[in-house]
Amino acid sequence: MVAASTIDQIVRVYREKGHRHYGENVTELEHALQTAEFASRAGESNQVVLSCLLHDYGHLLHDLGEQIAERGIDARHEELGARLLSEHFPPEIVEPTRLHVAAKRYLCWKHPHYYDGLSQASRMSLQIQGGPMSENEAREFEANPYYEIAVRVRHYDDLGKVQGMQTRDLEAYRELMLEFLIDPQS
Numbered sequence: 100m101v102a103a104s105t106i107d108q109i110v111r112v113y114r115e116k117g118h119r120h121y122g123e124n125v126t127e128l129e130h131a132l133q134t135a136e137f138a139s140r141a142g143e144s145n146q147v148v149l150s151c152l153l154h155d156y157g158h159l160l161h162d163l164g165e166q167i168a169e170r171g172i173d174a175r176h177e178e179l180g181a182r183l184l185s186e187h188f189p190p191e192i193v194e195p196t197r198l199h200v201a202a203k204r205y206l207c208w209k210h211p212h213y214y215d216g217l218s219q220a221s222r223m224s225l226q227i228q229g230g231p232m233s234e235n236e237a238r239e240f241e242a243n244p245y246y247e248i249a250v251r252v253r254h255y256d257d258l259g260k261v262q263g264m265q266t267r268d269l270e271a272y273r274e275l276m277l278e279f280l281i282d283p284q285s
């Protein structure tokens with residue numbers, strides 16, 4: 100079954116690389132599970148929950164090491180993740196993941212207090228990601244059909260950094276991945 104092997108492959112990436120830290124108090128796997136958990140507890144749709152789970156997939160797939168923002172490196176992880184995810188999932192799952200960094204830059208423009216609530220790592224990476232959007236960039240962002248979902252994903256992303264939080268395991272999301280997989284039989 101191609102579908103099962105695609106999901107196995109994604110699960111394996113999280114199992115093998117998810118222990119990485121990227122400047123937060125949690126591992127990549129904990130962060131993914133917490134982000135999805137917060138979305139699910141808030142009553143978000145399966146679409147949003149799955150985007151939340153996968154939003155940092157690209158962080159697991161570069162080999163630039165950990166705490167890269169501290170070293171002034173922008174891995175463009177959102178683009179890398181989106182490119183790989185788009186082989187398996189439709190735009191309604193992939194585009195919010197591609198836009199979750201833009202959503203942070205947008206929210207810094209829209210609500211200047213939003214910046215104050217960001218983790219130290221997020222503030223540091225903001226600088227190398229281009230800082231807050233300009234008004235023109237923000238208007239362009241608002242014209243993207245996925246921008247509102249991206250902003251919601253961003254909200255749960257910002258919450259999912261809790262040390263020691265209990266969440267469901269990755270295995271609990273297999274069915275959700277299967278639900279959205281493009282052409283599971285191909």
Ligand code: FE
Nearest residue numbers: 130154155256
């Ligand atoms: Fe994240």
